[in-house]
Amino acid sequence: MSVTPTAPSAAPIEELKDEVAARFADVPLRIGTRTSPLARAQTDQVIAAVRSVLPDLPVETVGIETSADRWHGNLAELGGKGAFTKEIDGALVAGEVDLAVHSMKDVPGDVPLPAGTELGAFLPRGDTHDVLISRTGVGLGELPEGARVGTSAVRRRSQLGLYRSDLRIDRIRGSVNARLAKLDAGEFDAIVLARVGLERIGLTDRITEVLSTVWSAGSRPSMVPACGAAVIGVQARVEDQAVMRLLAHLGDEETTRWVSAERTALHLLSGHCNSPIALHCTTTDEGRLALSGLVFSEDGSGWVRSHATGVADDPVGLGARVADDLISQGARELIGDTRH
Structure with a gap:
């Protein structure tokens, strides 16, 4: 499975x-x-990136409602996170659109991209923190016993359960705006969302608490991010060489390395949509890549963890090392226990 952009070398601008x-x-x-x-x-960010290279290129946005957007139950019943991308990918393969825009955390790691398509660019990564938004303005540690917290991510459910096993963690689906409306209506005491999503739609004023991305084993509030968190991926048809050459000018090299390491590990772990997996790659002050990987039991009571560093020009090798270490510690068994 390809996890890195395969666009041709960037052609001279003219x-x-x-x-x-x-x-x-x-x-x-x-x-x-x-x-x-x-x-x-x-998508507006993608358009801005395109116009930074070709300001006069006419662009049209094609809105596509996905099966996941219409479904408010368990994603596993729709086949997993691929339900966020299936219809858009179909339009790309059919030639109805020239680019597909995806949140990389929604692109499955256990199934290949549609034949004849590739991720040609990853835009610069945004803020990877998760945040708590509570109705009463108190943080995660101050929520009352048994408080109802909404999240649709099993990764978040596991880490919340590790820190506060008394909380009632319930599934919440829908757009960011729809989830906030449910919170405001009193259906939940608090919800957990991605900070970058709130930033992109101008709603950071709703944030109660920013959760650390650094693993704490439940000693304090923390939330290690998902693979591909806060990254926008742009996909195209490989045969459309003009578009692929354009994408070669849009991608961010550092983000590409991070995503490559994370998605390599995710693919080798064979994680499915119900797998509580966290993968987060960063760059050290010395310019090396650092990848943290965790696989949890569903309630967070058990976990395996790996952390490794590697040279910047081999993110795939780093991802493979972390995945192998996690597997040797029993990650596959934990993943299998959540396959329901």
Whole structure:
């Protein structure tokens, strides 16, 4: 499975302008995206990146409602996180759009991309913190015993359970705005969301507490991020060389290394949509890659952890080392226990 962009080497700008102008002489560049306010905001970032390279290129946004957007139950019943991308990928393969925009945390690691497509660029990574939003303005440690906390992510459920086993953790689905509405209506005492999503739609004023991304084993509030957290991926058809060459100008090299390490580990772990897996790659002050990986039991009472560093030009090797270490500690057994 390819986990890194395979776009051709970036062509000189003038050459690229001529190539793309010829490709889109009579039609706009069509960008497929989910229809939520957050998805639209993410697509606006892709458009801004395109226009930073080719300011005169006509662009059209094509909103696509996915099966996951219409479903409010357990994602496993729809086949997992791929339900966030299936319809958009289908439109890309069918030639109905030229680019597909995805939140990388929603792109499955256990199934390949549709044949003939590749992720050609990863935009610069945003803030990877998760945050708590509570109705009464108290933090995670101050929530009353038995408080109802909403999250749809099993990764979050496990880490919340490790820190506060008394909390009632219930599934919540829908857009960021819909989840906030449920909180405000009193259906939950608190919810956990990605900080970057709130930033992208201008709702950071709702944040009660920012949770540390550094693993704490339950000694304090923390939330190690998901694979691909806060990264926007842009996918295209490999045969569409003009578009692939354009994407070669949009990707962020450091983010690409981080995502490559994380997705390599996720793929080798064979994680499914119900797997409580956390993977977070960063760059040290010395310029080395550092990858932390954790696999949890569903309630957070058990876990295995690995952390390793490696050279910047081998993120795949680093991801493989961390995955192998986790597997040797029993990660596959923990993953198997959550396959329901």
